[in-house]
Amino acid sequence: MKDTKLWTLHLFAGIVILFLLGLHMGIMHLDEILKIFNPAGGEGIDWQNVLARMKMLGFAIVYILLLGFALYHGFYGLNKIIGEANVKDKTRKFVSLVLTIFGFLLFVFGTYSAIAAKVVSVKW
Amino acid sequence: MENKYYDNHLGIKGWAIGGKFSIERYLYTLHRITGLGILFYFILHIFVTSTRVLGQEGWEKAMASVSAPLFRLGEFLVYFAFCFHALNGIRLILLELGFLVGKPIEPVYPYKTSVGKQRPVMIILMLIALIFILIGGYDFFLGGSK
Numbered sequence: 001m002k003d004t005k006l007w008t009l010h011l012f013a014g015i016v017i018l019f020l021l022g023l024h025m026g027i028m029h030l031d032e033i034l035k036i037f038n039p040a041g042g043e044g045i046d047w048q049n050v051l052a053r054m055k056m057l058g059f060a061i062v063y064i065l066l067l068g069f070a071l072y073h074g075f076y077g078l079n080k081i082i083g084e085a086n087v088k089d090k091t092r093k094f095v096s097l098v099l100t101i102f103g104f105l106l107f108v109f110g111t112y113s114a115i116a117a118k119v120v121s122v123k124w
Numbered sequence: 125m126e127n128k129y130y131d132n133h134l135g136i137k138g139w140a141i142g143g144k145f146s147i148e149r150y151l152y153t154l155h156r157i158t159g160l161g162i163l164f165y166f167i168l169h170i171f172v173t174s175t176r177v178l179g180q181e182g183w184e185k186a187m188a189s190v191s192a193p194l195f196r197l198g199e200f201l202v203y204f205a206f207c208f209h210a211l212n213g214i215r216l217i218l219l220e221l222g223f224l225v226g227k228p229i230e231p232v233y234p235y236k237t238s239v240g241k242q243r244p245v246m247i248i249l250m251l252i253a254l255i256f257i258l259i260g261g262y263d264f265f266l267g268g269s270k
Contacts, residue, residue: 030259074166077159078160081159081160084135106170113177
């Protein structure tokens with residue numbers, strides 16, 4: 001894919017992350033003020049709140065979307081930063097490949113976790 | 125056709141010592157530093173939060189391992205980084221898409237730049253970031269059960 005398209009996707013991912021991570025930050029870190037998606041009260045990380053969110057299909061979808069866009073945005077940005085350093089073209093390409101593979105593996109792992117959490121939460 | 129890259133002699137050092145910088149240039153540097161911090165945290169976050177699959181015991185054990193005051197401070201720094209990175213990112217996207225740049229004009233002295241359009245927006249966005257950081261700081265350190 002041409003770099004202009006990858007760059008446009010980087011910007012688009014940034015906008016998506018703004019909303020999805022904004023929601024996540026609001027739930028987890030402004031829990032005392034906003035009190036949303038924390039039905040048991042208390043902190044966002046309390047197990048009863050975590051379990052309640054795990055049971056919602058919408059949250060699994062949001063987590064997977066956020067995971068994908070955030071990994072792409074982050075690793076593309078890192079790749080650009082490395083590109084600014086004085087490294088050889090071969091090294092640059094190798095690093096780019098390693099970051100792509102690492103990002104993909106993280107996406108697979110994170111997606112598996114989100115789906116598994118939704119599946120097992122039904123039993124609890 | 126293969127891309128040609130030209131030597132960037134300053135490299136990463138150029139983030140800090142490239143010359144007489146305006147405030148926007150320091151925001152550029154801070155945008156990158158916060159971006160790297162968020163990415164590092166995010167990778168760890170993926171592994172830590174995956175422990176919810178193990179059930180209540182596994183989750184609470186994982187949360188206990190990252191509940192020391194140092195981690196709490198680190199968590200706030202990530203929140204700080206997110207607020208800054210997000211609001212500064214909005215500014216960068218507006219610029220990238222051509223807003224705040226203005227129409228081309230003749231270079232007639234005294235020269236006009238688009239900084240006059242861009243800087244007020246930058247100040248407003250940074251103030252919004254500061255408000256979110258202060259609200260978050262209240263929630264992190266002063267709010268209720270923590």
